[in-house]
Amino acid sequence: MALNTANSTPDDGDTSSHGHDPQSCEACEVRACGMCSSLSNGELDKLRRITRTREYKAGDQIFCDEEPLQNYAAIKQGIVKLSKILPDGRQQTLGLGFPPDFIGRTYGEENVCFASAVTDVTVCTFPKELFNDYLMRTPALEHKLFQLTLNELDTARDWMVMLGRMTALERTATMLLKFSTKRHLGVMDPPPIDGTVRFELPLTRSEISDFLGLTIETVSRQFTQLRHLGLIKIDQQRYIDILDYQGLMAVSGQE
Amino acid sequence: MALNTANSTPDDGDTSSHGHDPQSCEACEVRACGMCSSLSNGELDKLRRITRTREYKAGDQIFCDEEPLQNYAAIKQGIVKLSKILPDGRQQTLGLGFPPDFIGRTYGEENVCFASAVTDVTVCTFPKELFNDYLMRTPALEHKLFQLTLNELDTARDWMVMLGRMTALERTATMLLKFSTKRHLGVMDPPPIDGTVRFELPLTRSEISDFLGLTIETVSRQFTQLRHLGLIKIDQQRYIDILDYQGLMAVSGQE
């Protein structure tokens, strides 16, 4: 069930679970760092009245390209993938959303991309018109959303360099470095001077290839090469150990 | 002379001409459509006090990656190129700025890319700190800048699809289609049903290749192929006639 489809019920075949008021914004994992951090408790109370919580299973579509934008959402838990699909089926991932990212094209008439759940996802949703009204009356929230959008633009432009100018090996190394420091809640760890870093890759090889503008097979070959170079170790195809952080930086083409 | 370098004088070897108060915002070409369109005449008057006009010759660097951000700018005339350069010299263009675009990373500490003049360029510049203060006190302006940033994000994501998933021919056709409708002042003409469209390519082949993530030679070969397909005609290497708009759409991979 798409986020934008109104009046859905729990029994309409949707795998996502449905709206109820978020009872405790105070206990919300992203109260302190997301867009809500710009709001006083009083303001938050007003926003909560138009908010519904919704859950999606890994793989679910959250909203769809070119359907009318009906709801915005803020990610509470899980990872969301934004992507575009060309008419012949070629797909390009535009970015990943982590808590507390905001999704939906602010002030837009329709969605300009697909959003789908990479892992199980929990979001707060806001009806477009009501949220727009609220946003117009709350400059502090607009300021916060502006900041989030600026960060997204920075990220998009970094990926443009990767997609336009980097080799398959450099793209793969760059992605691993980004994932190694990207933690939940958007907090970035400082890169380690040495020693190993271990993390779980949340994406399948297919999702990685859509992200890097490559094929599954090419991604796999780059992983193999990074292993043979002694830079990484892979367990169960999903757990990555970065054995040589500086070495990985060196092949990533960034330094 | 970079936009960010303070205290420059007209005789310091800079090819750009230097600051004076813009005497007549009323007569400004972009008064009605740029960020200033969000301001009343009174508010505009306050902004004008911290504004300097500056001119750059084609090819001049306007600001530089990773130098401290000292000034923002609004484009009054000409075309500005934003790009990133990898340590080994590979370059990727991130986007083009036309009047009345705003350049400089809002709320940023340093520039995250290079900006250079593609054609002769005239900008209004604003010292960062003073502009930030003004921005904080002027929600209407922040709202406008937010909208401009959202548009930039949409554009960046469109290019990501192109860079990640399109062939050289598709990229070249896509670029020509974009340029054929992109006019000065950011106004988009409706695409013609049929008949030819003529426009001047403002970029050299080298600049085009940096834009499309290709080499000069590959761009040239795609132009040749589009000519052989009867879709375009090129005069003096710079003037493009689109002979078959629908045909160009078809090879662009978008429809």
Added chain:
DNA sequence: TCTTTAAATTGACTTCTCTTAATGTTATCA
């Protein structure tokens, strides 16, 4: 007008990534 220089095109060849197909691995479920 002629010369010089820079930019663009073309051709031959190389390299990198994709395609196709087979094999291997992991997780799920009977």
Added chain:
DNA sequence: TGATAACATTAAGAGAAGTCAATTTAAAGA
């Protein structure tokens, strides 16, 4: 535990774009 299905890796060959070099075209200056 074994069978099945989904996911991942590997290999060989094809195709697309890059590299290097030569030629052509356009623009600028003498």
